[in-house]
Amino acid sequence: MSSSDQLPVLQVRDLQAHFRTRYFGVNREVRAVDGVSFDVRGNEIYGLAGESSSGKTTLIKTIAGLLKPPLEMVGGSARFAFLPEWDAIGRAPPEVVRRIRWRHLSYIMQGSMNVLNPLRRVRHSFRDFAWRHLGGSKSEFDTRAAAHLERVRLDPSVLAAYPHELSGGMRQRVTIALATICKPEFIIADEPTTALDVVVQKEVLGMLRAIQREMGSSVLFITHDMGVHAALTDRLGIMYAGRLVEDGETPEIFARPLHPYTRHLIASLPRIGDVEQREGLEGTPPNLAAPPPGCRFHPRCPLAMPVCATTVPAMVETLPGHRVACHAINPGAAA
Amino acid sequence: MSAYPTYFAKRLAQFALVVFIGVNLAFVITHASPIDPVEQSISAVTSFGNTAPEAIAAMRTSLQELYGLKGTLGEQYLTFWSRVLRGDFGPSLSAFPTPVSTLIGRALPWTAGLLIVSTLITWVLGNLLGGLAGYYQRNRTLKLMGVVAMGVHPIPYYIVALLLLIVFGFLWPVLPITGGSAMNLQQGWNWPFVSSVLLHSVLPALSLILIGLGSWFLGMRSLVSNIVTEDYVVYAEIAGLDSRRVLGSYIMRNALAPQVTGLAMSLGGIFNGAVITEKVFGYPGVGTLLVDAVYAGDYGLVLGVTTVSIIAVSIGVLVIDLLYPLIDPRVELR
Amino acid sequence: MLVILRDLIRYNLEFRIGLVLVAIVLVMAGLSFVSPYPPGEVYLVPPDIPPSAAYWLGTTSRGQDVFWQLTFAIRNTLSFGIMVAVLSRLIALVVGLLAGYSGGWIDRVLMSINDTFIIIPLFPILILFYFVLRDTMSTPLLAMIMACLGWAYDARLIRSVALSLKTREFTQTSIFSGMKTREILAREHLPYVLPIVFSTTMNNMNWSIGIEVTLAVLGFTDINTPTIGGMIYWANQHTALVAGIWWWIAFPVALVVMTFVGLFLLAVSMNEYIDPRSRLARMGGSR
Numbered sequence: 005m006s007s008s009d010q011l012p013v014l015q016v017r018d019l020q021a022h023f024r025t026r027y028f029g030v031n032r033e034v035r036a037v038d039g040v041s042f043d044v045r046g047n048e049i050y051g052l053a054g055e056s057s058s059g060k061t062t063l064i065k066t067i068a069g070l071l072k073p074p075l076e077m078v079g080g081s082a083r084f085a086f087l088p089e090w091d092a093i094g095r096a097p098p099e100v101v102r103r104i105r106w107r108h109l110s111y112i113m114q115g116s117m118n119v120l121n122p123l124r125r126v127r128h129s130f131r132d133f134a135w136r137h138l139g140g141s142k143s144e145f146d147t148r149a150a151a152h153l154e155r156v157r158l159d160p161s162v163l164a165a166y167p168h169e170l171s172g173g174m175r176q177r178v179t180i181a182l183a184t185i186c187k188p189e190f191i192i193a194d195e196p197t198t199a200l201d202v203v204v205q206k207e208v209l210g211m212l213r214a215i216q217r218e219m220g221s222s223v224l225f226i227t228h229d230m231g232v233h234a235a236l237t238d239r240l241g242i243m244y245a246g247r248l249v250e251d252g253e254t255p256e257i258f259a260r261p262l263h264p265y266t267r268h269l270i271a272s273l274p275r276i277g278d279v280e281q282r283e284g285l286e287g288t289p290p291n292l293a294a295p296p297p298g299c300r301f302h303p304r305c306p307l308a309m310p311v312c313a314t315t316v317p318a319m320v321e322t323l324p325g326h327r328v329a330c331h332a333i334n335p336g337a338a339a
Numbered sequence: 340m341s342a343y344p345t346y347f348a349k350r351l352a353q354f355a356l357v358v359f360i361g362v363n364l365a366f367v368i369t370h371a372s373p374i375d376p377v378e379q380s381i382s383a384v385t386s387f388g389n390t391a392p393e394a395i396a397a398m399r400t401s402l403q404e405l406y407g408l409k410g411t412l413g414e415q416y417l418t419f420w421s422r423v424l425r426g427d428f429g430p431s432l433s434a435f436p437t438p439v440s441t442l443i444g445r446a447l448p449w450t451a452g453l454l455i456v457s458t459l460i461t462w463v464l465g466n467l468l469g470g471l472a473g474y475y476q477r478n479r480t481l482k483l484m485g486v487v488a489m490g491v492h493p494i495p496y497y498i499v500a501l502l503l504l505i506v507f508g509f510l511w512p513v514l515p516i517t518g519g520s521a522m523n524l525q526q527g528w529n530w531p532f533v534s535s536v537l538l539h540s541v542l543p544a545l546s547l548i549l550i551g552l553g554s555w556f557l558g559m560r561s562l563v564s565n566i567v568t569e570d571y572v573v574y575a576e577i578a579g580l581d582s583r584r585v586l587g588s589y590i591m592r593n594a595l596a597p598q599v600t601g602l603a604m605s606l607g608g609i610f611n612g613a614v615i616t617e618k619v620f621g622y623p624g625v626g627t628l629l630v631d632a633v634y635a636g637d638y639g640l641v642l643g644v645t646t647v648s649i650i651a652v653s654i655g656v657l658v659i660d661l662l663y664p665l666i667d668p669r670v671e672l673r
Numbered sequence: 674m675l676v677i678l679r680d681l682i683r684y685n686l687e688f689r690i691g692l693v694l695v696a697i698v699l700v701m702a703g704l705s706f707v708s709p710y711p712p713g714e715v716y717l718v719p720p721d722i723p724p725s726a727a728y729w730l731g732t733t734s735r736g737q738d739v740f741w742q743l744t745f746a747i748r749n750t751l752s753f754g755i756m757v758a759v760l761s762r763l764i765a766l767v768v769g770l771l772a773g774y775s776g777g778w779i780d781r782v783l784m785s786i787n788d789t790f791i792i793i794p795l796f797p798i799l800i801l802f803y804f805v806l807r808d809t810m811s812t813p814l815l816a817m818i819m820a821c822l823g824w825a826y827d828a829r830l831i832r833s834v835a836l837s838l839k840t841r842e843f844t845q846t847s848i849f850s851g852m853k854t855r856e857i858l859a860r861e862h863l864p865y866v867l868p869i870v871f872s873t874t875m876n877n878m879n880w881s882i883g884i885e886v887t888l889a890v891l892g893f894t895d896i897n898t899p900t901i902g903g904m905i906y907w908a909n910q911h912t913a914l915v916a917g918i919w920w921w922i923a924f925p926v927a928l929v930v931m932t933f934v935g936l937f938l939l940a941v942s943m944n945e946y947i948d949p950r951s952r953l954a955r956m957g958g959s960r
Contacts, residue, residue, distance in 0.1 A: 068577070070576075070577060101579065102579040102581075103579075104579075105577070105578055105579025106578045106579055110578070111574070111577045111578070113570065113573075113574055113577075117570075118569065118570040118571055119570045119571050119574040120571055120574075121571050121575070121588065121589050121592075121593070122571065122593065122669065123592050123593055123596065123666065123667055123668065123669075124588065124592075128588075132575065132578075132580055132584060132588070133575075133578045133580065166668055166669070168669050353785060353788060353789075356785055356786075356789055357788075357789045357792050357793060360786075360789050360793070361789070361793045364793070364798060365798070365801060368798070368801050368802055368805055369801065369805055371805075376805070379807075489687070489934075489937070489938065489941070490934055492937065493879050493933040493934055493936070493937035494930055494933055494934070495879075495882075495883030495884075495886060495887060495933070496883075496887070497883075497886060497887045497890055498886075498926055498929070498930065501905075501922075501926070502926075505914065509914070603792075604788075604791050604792070604826075606792070606794075607791065607792055607793060607794040607795065608794075610794040610796070610797075611794055611795060611796035611884075614796050614797070615796075615887050615890075615891075618891065629797060629800060630800070630891055633800060633803065633804050633891075633893070638804075641800070641801060641804050642801070644797065645797040645798065645800070645801045648794050648797045649793055649794065649797070649798075652792060652793070652794050653792060653793075656792050
């Protein structure tokens with residue numbers, strides 16, 4: 005695992021993002037991301053795990069500056085190394101943002117079935133996304149695109165096809181090729197393999213890892229599938245109800261999960277030869293419009309103590325390179 | 340690409356079906372009626388004077404033949420179809436002995452010109468404005484346009500035509516309100532005639548356009564506001580594409596595809612509107628021809644215009660259907 | 674259902690306006706039952722009097738009180754529209770649901786026929802009907818003919834709802850849990866189908882009334898039963914505009930426009946309320 009020791013490519017400090025809606029006379033403020041801090045280093049794959057309503061997608065939208073009402077960034081920062089003057093993309097002016105989009109920061113979307121313009125051939129999408137960054141004449145660019153596709157082991161004839169003529173897995177791989185053609189420093193991958201079957205999933209993940217290794221980019225990889233995290237990521241962060249509860253190197257997290265929620269996630273993974281009964285967690289994820297005070301996990305936590313209901317636990321480096329936010333593990337550490 | 344021949348075949352089959360059902364419908368209606376058009380015509384012609392019984396009998400026979408009403412129902416059916424295919428509907432009673440097909444041939448260019456031009460303007464302008472309104476949802480001018488469109492769109496063609504007639508006929512008479520061109524001009528490609536034609540077509544076209552704009556505007560606006568949430572649009576914006584490119588190539592293009600289908604489906608309705616608009620403004624198209632034919636009891640002309648309208652609209656739909664793959668290559672899904 | 678109505682009235686301007694317009698129209702129609710003058714007779718009052726205290730909307734050249742004539746006209750026009758709407762709903766539902774649920778060749782055949790009726794220009798066909806039926810063409814007959822011709826567009830909409838319902842997961846769940854088809858249709862699917870039926874009813878009424886008005890203006894219907902189009906027809910026969918009797922045309926036109934716009938606004942606002950994506954747009958969830 006080679007992670008760079010220099011300044012992290014992404015530094016997130018105490019990030020907060022809320023959904024504010026007003027409809028039919030009802031005001032709601034959903035605190036989807038409520039004080040998240042972590043780093044992503046150069047040349048690493050950082051995974052983000054957690055169940056459906058944990059705020060993972062909102063977090064990356066905020067980081068990538070994709071804020072549209074009712075989603076608003078309310079506080080904190082998410083600073084990229086390639087944009088040091090601004091503490092968050094969402095706060096930079098549009099011309100600056102346009103320059104970095106795709107060239108330094110690209111995005112692989114959830115459910116990439118439909119991300120390419122269905123009425124245009126694939127090569128037009130490539131031109132739309134990357135030509136303005138890479139320059140050259142149209143034919144020069146087309147040649148470069150074809151070369152890039154070959155390098156990631158895709159048939160360049162794909163460029164002449166329409167999206168609906170390609171299979172789901174093929175489309176996803178084309179999207180990865182599209183997201184990497186400008187060799188961005190940072191790639192956000194939001195559940196890219198969720199809709200694919202296991203065999204295709206393996207190919208797609210392999211492709212992603214190979215590209216990452218070759219280009220030395222950083223990837224922020226979101227999925228709820230712990231098995232994928234185990235296979236792919238260098239470091240891993242666990243999110244619950246809009247907060248980060250644990251993070252560290254992936255093998256370390258799997259070997260020694262500290263937070264009760266993490267332990268539950270990992271224990272729920274099936275293992276060959278293991279015939280134990282699995283138990284589900286009691287209760288349901290909290291309503292983020294009216295979240296529980298203190299540690300948001302405490303209503304469901306087997307280790308809950310009185311302090312958990314009043315004070316938010318701070319993220320403390322409990323073991324080298326392994327942080328966790330839990331009163332049971334780090335007594336007396338308040339946020 | 341290999342799906343295109345199947346697609347074309349399907350559209351041609353649909354065209355044939357429409358023409359078949361339509362023409363048969365015309366036949367059924369006219370032959371299932373309790374009223375005998377021959378007797379009708381005879382009474383219309385002889386009501387003002389004394390006609391000898393032999394003359395009436397002679398008229399009856401010749402009319403029966405002219406109207407294709409001789410023989411059994413089966414024979415009449417075959418006669419009917421052979422005439423339709425030949426384009427021969429017999430002579431017009433109200434303009435005897437001019438053949439019906441000549442009258443239709445004279446009127447059709449007027450209607451076609453009016454319809455094609457006003458439909459194109461309406462469709463293009465309505466979709467453009469509606470698309471902008473769906474994208475720039477905070478823009479006040481566009482919002483206002485939306486309100487106006489909502490108010491005008493449900494009003495039927497007749498009333499708009501009537502209102503325009505009142506405004507430009509009585510209140511502010513700057514535009515001609517009847518006829519296709521000034522009466523005394525020689526027809527042909529000379530400027531006085533052409534400009535007169537254009538001037539006379541302004542009001543009919545305007546009433547068709549005003550109504551049509553509303554419906555395309557509203558439809559496009561709703562399409563666009565849904566499409567902006569589609570994955571491929573969001574992705575293009577994430578990638579920092581120029582918003583004009585996103586609006587044009589990603590949003591509008593995808594929204595126009597169903598609007599092209601919508602155009603094909605609404606040709607019938609647009610034609611209906613043209614019929615009544617022509618009558619209001621005395622525009623010499625097939626609409627006026629049809630209505631006047633009914634007043635005059637001219638059986639052959641009414642039947643002829645109806646049949647030709649069905650076929651003409653079907654051809655229009657077919658043309659649009661065949662052009663559709665140019666904008667949306669996903670024809671296997673249709 | 675009532676909650677929906679209450680929400681719509683409170684928060685949706687278009688619905689409120691539509692409701693007010695339709696209410697006015699309905700009140701006018703209802704007043705016809707207390708009219709002091711019978712509808713079909715002429716020369717009951719002094720003709721050509723402008724709107725005044727005695728005759729609120731003036732009188733016509735045929736010696737009828739415009740206001741009270743209008744109440745009958747709008748009542749007949751509305752009942753005509755409702756007749757067509759109800760009949761064509763039945764046909765549209767049968768065709769749409771059958772095509773959507775059956776799929777396969779039944780769907781294809783039905784849709785080909787359906788599209789035929791969408792494409793064929795109905796106006797010339799109606800004129801042809803009038804031409805051959807002449808004086809035997811009564812309003813109910815016209816309503817039936819129009820219902821048999823005007824179901825196609827809405828049948829397609831209903832079919833697409835049926836198609837999406839058929840493949841939804843909750844349908845499979847219901848089947849697997851042993852619900853009878855009848856139950857599934859009534860309890861699970863009807864709430865999705867009803868809103869479409871309702872809003873298409875409004876649009877259908879606009880369509881049919883529009884055609885009736887147009888046909889009547891041309892004199893192609895039963896002109897002795899007072900309808901909006903009929904009033905305009907008679908006004909034209911007496912060259913009311915030229916003679917300056919503007920109130921004979923203006924008020925029927927105004928009332929029928931109110932009807933059209935009102936029904937349309939109701940349909941649009943119900944549609945928007947039902948579609949969750951447009952609701953999100955209203956919440957400020959888009960640009």
